[in-house]
Amino acid sequence: QEYTGIKLEIIQDEITKPASEKDTYDGVPVGDLLSKNINKFGGRKLYMVAATLRPETMYGQTNCFVGVDIEYGVYQVNDKECWICTERAAKNMAYQGLFEKRGEIIKLLDLKGSDLVGIPLKAPLTSYEKVYTLPMEGVSPKKGTGVVTSVPSDAPADYITLQDLKKKHEYYKIDLKWVEGFEPIPIIKTPNFGDLAAKTACENLKIRSQKDKQQLETAKEQVYKEGFYSGSLIVGKYAGKSVQEAKNIIKKEMVEEGLAITYCEPEGLVISRSG
């Protein structure tokens, strides 16, 4: 399976500001563990690396998802960058030559998804200036990087999770500011599902929450098909092009500009979101 790894840059100023000025998640100042260990990163920029099969949808990112109980690491890439992902993904990356020494990982810090919730990020191509890291129940530690970038216009699970978080922000212990005002952005036009395909699919199938796993699988398949075979972009440099045409061009450009990487997962080890 070939994914595009999208680099979402952690806004460092927000991490290093005094704890008293920070939002909190579950009673802890946002990014507390990172800020306490900031010297370990040697001034390198920190990126969350999200695995996607839909690089052409990056215009529609509204947030980033992690699993709160998933274990992540901060991995040294070179003298300028550190990436945050699961250890499993970091090892795959090392074997693919994405780090300085092939086959070798340098882990600078262990952390859990809950240590990342609330962190603001700069995401490539989207029109939101900053997006927040939020909790999602269905994130698999065994797929991709364990980090998911959220495109609620075209990914049913992302759409319903964002709705869930807005409705039940207290239950999920998140600050309303992290979700309020983040609406799905129409980026791809389709003949049967309109320009917010994920919303249409969730409504058609009467999906109410992120716990409707089976229905979400069905919605995902429908939206993948509709987008891939009949969708065309309505935003960005390639507006007017079909999804099929634009997908690889956009991916290639993002990789060339250092905004993304190609990340491959060994076949046979891929476990679907439904487990």
Ligand code: ZZB
């Ligand atoms: C952005 C995006 C936009 C995605 C879209 C999908 C869609 P699949 O098809 O099951 O292999 N994803 C990536 N990693 C994980 C993970 N560890 N746990 C849960 N979900 C994960 O799934 C690949 C997609 O699932 C990825 O592509 C990512 O979401 C998410 F408009 O990235 B995608 C109709 C789907 N549309």
